[in-house]
């Protein structure tokens with residue numbers, strides 16, 4: 001298991017080479033990666049970035065089977081998700097893949113608005129990058145694509161994100177309309193990811209519309225870099241208040257992304273994880289994925305963070321799992337692999 005954690009962390013940081021196909025081209029979260037299932041974990045590894053072209057890892061096809069090589073030596077069998085059948089279909093003249101994409105192995109993702117009212121953008125954001133994307137999706141369009149996608153594979157869950165509009169609900173009302181439209185046609189677990197709205201009642205709106213899980217992403221707890229990383233996002237205190245409130249409604253299905261590799265201190269990630277665990281929230285720790293250029297951090301640093309955060313989670317009884325979305329998928333974070341091994345190893349061993 002320790003080797004699995006090391007392998008996942010290494011793939012998250014260094015990426016993978018091969019003749020592979022991207023299933024998601026843009027939107028929220030880390031983009032430009034490919035998802036692989038190796039033994040019992042799923043990883044979304046950088047693929048199109050320049051640093052990934054130098055990765056020691058490569059996927060090759062041998063006798064109709066996909067294999068993972070490290071420095072030319074076979075180390076594991078891999079499973080690559082196939083392009084979904086619905087990708088070939090259109091709705092209102094738009095390719096369905098542009099309405100809802102497949103990420104990880106079985107997670108459907110959609111960004112309702114691919115525009116954001118913040119003038120100074122977050123350092124990691126790809127929402128308005130790329131060409132040919134749909135700037136605003138209609139709830140009925142999303143519902144129909146999700147219906148077909150779930151008909152194809154019943155294990156799929158859905159993540160709904162949005163660029164932040166300037167209204168006090170920060171997009172919650174729009175997302176609530178999407179949730180209702182989807183739940184009317186198909187029973188699929190849904191995670192929403194949104195900026196904290198100005199009033200807590202908008203969290204209720206999402207819950208009563210039928211959301212099953214929520215993620216309000218602090219992104220960084222390091223005040224020294226916060227103004228550069230998320231210049232226009234609310235304060236950490238506001239996030240904590242909304243997360244605490246969300247925990248009362250969504251129980252264990254509340255999480256918050258913490259990005260690593262943006263110049264933050266080790267302590268800020270650990271203290272932030274502790275703060276989240278104290279209020280029953282899963283710290284979903286993910287290495288920042290630069291669009292190009294260099295890797296964001298090294299594997300050893302990330303391993304240390306995961307090991308310490310997993311210890312904290314264990315001590316608070318917080319499990320890195322959930323019913324829908326990123327906390328179910330886990331492809332962008334190795335927190336669940338760290339959690340599984342932490343009883344058998346000391347933090348210093350990792």
Ligand code: SF4
Nearest residue numbers: 029103104326329332
């Ligand atoms: S963890 Fe979330 S962002 Fe990452 S691949 Fe899975 S669904 Fe996509």
